Amino acid sequence: MKKNILLTVLLSFCLVSCYKEAPIQADKDAPKYELEDSSDPARHFIYEYHKKTGVFILDEYDDTDYLWNVSSISNYRLKRIGEGVLEDAVKYIDDVLLSCYTDDFAKKYMPIHIFLADSVSHSTYKTGAFYDMPCIYGRSYIAIGQLREENFPMDADKKLEATGKIHGRLWGNFICRNGLVTLPEGYFSPSESYYSQSVTAEELKQVGLWAHDELNYLENMAPDRYGDIAHFVEMITTHSEQEMKQEMEGYENLQIKYSILVSTVKEICGTDLQAIGNEKSKSRQ
Numbered sequence: 001m002k003k004n005i006l007l008t009v010l011l012s013f014c015l016v017s018c019y020k021e022a023p024i025q026a027d028k029d030a031p032k033y034e035l036e037d038s039s040d041p042a043r044h045f046i047y048e049y050h051k052k053t054g055v056f057i058l059d060e061y062d063d064t065d066y067l068w069n070v071s072s073i074s075n076y077r078l079k080r081i082g083e084g085v086l087e088d089a090v091k092y093i094d095d096v097l098l099s100c101y102t103d104d105f106a107k108k109y110m111p112i113h114i115f116l117a118d119s120v121s122h123s124t125y126k127t128g129a130f131y132d133m134p135c136i137y138g139r140s141y142i143a144i145g146q147l148r149e150e151n152f153p154m155d156a157d158k159k160l161e162a163t164g165k166i167h168g169r170l171w172g173n174f175i176c177r178n179g180l181v182t183l184p185e186g187y188f189s190p191s192e193s194y195y196s197q198s199v200t201a202e203e204l205k206q207v208g209l210w211a212h213d214e215l216n217y218l219e220n221m222a223p224d225r226y227g228d229i230a231h232f233v234e235m236i237t238t239h240s241e242q243e244m245k246q247e248m249e250g251y252e253n254l255q256i257k258y259s260i261l262v263s264t265v266k267e268i269c270g271t272d273l274q275a276i277g278n279e280k281s282k283s284r285q
Helices: 002-022 043-054 086-096 105-109 155-178 225-236 243-246 253-267 274-284
Strands: 057-058 076-080 113-121 135-137 139-144
Touching: 043 057, 043 086, 043 105, 076 086, 086 113, 086 135, 086 139, 086 155, 135 243, 139 155, 155 225, 155 274, 225 243, 225 253, 243 253, 243 274, 253 274
Parallel strands: 057 113, 113 139
Antiparallel strands: 076 113, 135 139
């Protein structure tokens, strides 16, 4: 009897072990959506971009793809783009995001889904930072908001601000949060003890941070590690190299983190974040 019980326990353990060790299938291995080529320029671009990179740019999508976040339901809500906006929306995301990276980069680091949205908002907010955001992120997607007829052509300052938010979320909240790129600990160490703590505006740059966590409920709350990366990338991709030097003058921690971030991304991904900022910042000149 004891032998039978022992064998049963061992068998159960082996089954559990095998289950845990089974390989996890990546989302890109089993695409949910199918795209067809079209004579429409926007849809042809979407088709070609997917064929080259595996990324789906979608104006029609299942709600569960952005609501479901593995163990919880997202509080964000997307409103799909209206009729007649797709062409402007595709030109916009190509300009502010896609054209900044190579196809090889997109294959490795872009989310499988890019959702196009008229608006992106937190379900319980009608104003403020949680309402009508330029973008949000999820486990396998980025959603680009503010894509509606009244916003095209987009004001240059508003477009530059949105560009920074989109690149920041891509790097901090998607690429780095999902472990696709890991920054050295030397990047985090100047700010480590301040993450998710109350920090005055005067202290921010001294401790190597650019901004408070605008999506946090508590006032003057410093971001976490990923919010820190998002803010830094937001600054770099909207400012020229000369502007960055001026902004960081007298702040050693910012200079240290800037050097580590730019050099690490260039080494791992072959992407020059500062080159993006050099180009995009021209709209401010």
